[in-house]
Amino acid sequence: MRTIWILTKKELRGYFDSLIAYVMIILFLGFSGFFTWLYGSDIFFLGQASLRTFFGIAYWTLFFFIPALTMRSLSEEKRSGAIELLLTKPISDWQLIWGKFLANFLIIVIALALTFPYVITLANIGNLDGGAVFLGYAGLLLMSAAYIGIGIFTSSISQNQIVAFLFALFIGLFFHVIFGVLASASTGWLGGLFNYLDLSVHFESISRGVLDTKDVIYFLSIMFTGLYLSVISLAKRNLN
Amino acid sequence: MNIKVNNLTKKYGIQAAVDDVSFEVKTGEIVGFLGPNGAGKTTTMKILTNFIAPTRGEVFIGDKPMVEEAEELKRHIGYLPENNPLYEDMPIIDYLEFVAELQHIPSQEIPERIKDIIRKVGLNDEKHKKIGELSKGYKQRVGLAQALIHDPEILILDEPTTGLDPNQIVEIRKLIRELGKEKTVILSTHILPEVEAIADRILIINKGKIVANGTAENLRSQAGETETLLVRIEDGDANEIFTALQGLDSVALVDFANRQNNRFEVKSKAQRSSKRDIFKLCVERGWVLTEMTPNEQKLEDIFRQLTIN
Structure with a gap:
């Protein structure tokens, strides 16, 4: 556990030293803020004190934001060869993956924590439903965990950050949109399967105010699958 | 450990x-x-x-x-x-x-x-x-x-x-x-x-x-090293010295390293040294031995011998 935290700390320091964290957080806040408060069917359009608009927008900004954040996690280590130094230290492959995961997750937590003024503002304007806000954030965090899992996996298979980024977006797109489209186009058990795989169904069910373990399991299993595949992909160095 | x-x-x-x-x-x-x-x-x-x-x-x-x-x-x-x-x-x-x-x-x-x-x-x-x-x-x-x-x-x-x-x-x-x-x-x-x-x-x-x-x-x-000596013998005719060296019992091969300076490369027979014989020869004939250096086989040669095939 201590080893994981040492790795996480180093990773976080790297993010903040190299401005990546600042740029990412500012972009995230900028986009989310702009569409939440200023543009289109913004938060005032609803006519009630609810952060639903923001959650809907963050649902999309995080979708792009996370692959950009995770893309260098392992690909850069592989490209520079530093992974060899890391893994010959008393560290297991799993510890390295968890360290990377935790660092990325904490950046998302920080980014979301910085949107907390939205909550305060809305709470001052009208009667805000605290439970809905809490579950909305929980939904975003669970979704982020799933996408970080995917992002770390794609960055473990390529030495090229751009490839890792695009591949993560490609996989993410299935969960984000394509399974939903397929679900509405097919019937029977196939339709049911696609409907289950569709991430937006699970996200909406949480942000609507129902925290079902089924949804939590859905997000966590995507995350674990991603991390598990990353470990396998690291272990592949033994084969070729 | x-x-x-x-x-x-x-x-x-x-x-x-x-x-x-x-x-x-x-x-x-x-x-x-x-x-x-x-x-x-x-x-x-x-x-x-x-x-x-x-x-x-x-x-x-x-x-x-x-x-x-x-x-x-x-x-x-x-x-x-x-x-x-x-x-x-x-x-x-x-x-x-x-x-x-x-x-x-x-x-x-x-x-x-x-x-x-x-x-x-x-x-x-x-x-x-x-x-x-x-x-x-x-x-x-x-x-x-x-x-x-x-x-x-x-x-x-x-x-x-x-x-x-x-x-x-x-x-x-x-x-x-x-x-x-x-x-x-x-x-x-x-x-x-x-x-x-x-x-x-x-x-x-x-x-x-x-x-x-x-x-x-x-x-x-x-690597089966044989002794190689670099010898310089003065006050004598180069060809004469050459033949005399070649005639020694312990010597396998003699070559001119530098004819003008009377320098020779002498390879001894396997497992034998010709240093003493060369010295005695010079004393016998009244030649002056001014140089005798063993030419060690370099690690480079061993390395090349072992790794090129």
Whole structure:
């Protein structure tokens, strides 16, 4: 556990030293803020004190934001060869993956924590439903965990950050949109399967105010699958 | 801690990078891996440090099997990989702190340890820079520092002196020799004088196999060395001397090294020395012997002999 935290700390320091964290957080806040408060069917359009608009927008900004954040996690280590130094230290492959995961997750937590003024503002304007806000954030965090899992996996298979980024977006797109489209186009058990795989169904069910373990399991299993595949992909160095 | 390697094989596809290699390194010994590029030196080192798993065979470190007890054993190994990969945008001290933490050094000891190691590898003047701002030689020192920070009992160094200038090479060699007094050191190189200067024992690897194993002197005699002398004899006719030398019992072959100076290259017969015979001949004939140097077979020749086929 201590080893994981040492790795996480180093990773976080790297993010903040190299401005990546600042740029990412500012972009995230900028986009989310702009569409939440200023543009289109913004938060005032609803006519009630609810952060639903923001959650809907963050649902999309995080979708792009996370692959950009995770893309260098392992690909850069592989490209520079530093992974060899890391893994010959008393560290297991799993510890390295968890360290990377935790660092990325904490950046998302920080980014979301910085949107907390939205909550305060809305709470001052009208009667805000605290439970809905809490579950909305929980939904975003669970979704982020799933996408970080995917992002770390794609960055473990390529030495090229751009490839890792695009591949993560490609996989993410299935969960984000394509399974939903397929679900509405097919019937029977196939339709049911696609409907289950569709991430937006699970996200909406949480942000609507129902925290079902089924949804939590859905997000966590995507995350674990991603991390598990990353470990396998690291272990592949033994084969070729 | 000693290292024992049994029948190590590593295959990439059908090609064996390391092919049934066995050797042993005793505690406190400095062993040099020598071999042409692509001979399997780096692969062997990667297996020894548990970065990659062997296809077959076992590695024992301090009599414990590497694969089973990797987490524990890795703490006793300091490793400098081939291309010295470092985090370019990290400051030296932060980086060493990170490595020290990973090596489970108690946090109150870390600042002292870093100060110590920075002095030891000669990074004191540069210590506040980022790694990316350093020249290659200084980066190499950072690489050594990270390998040494936890005072490991085993040091594995893959081409530790590449990219260094001659002064730095001398310094690093001195450091390694000093470390080798109490640690077990394996280093790889393709620079022959280097391995002769540092290592107690040499392992020559070619095409994944160990082709020679022993001290430098050992290897010379193994290679079936015959004595070659460079002789200069004055006050006599070159042709006459030539015939007389050739007539000696212990001499196999005489050649002119330089006809004008009366210098000859004399090869003795196998297992025999012709030094005394040449001297006696000169005394007999009243010639003046002004030079007689044994021409040692160089390690280079042995190396080429063993690795070119």
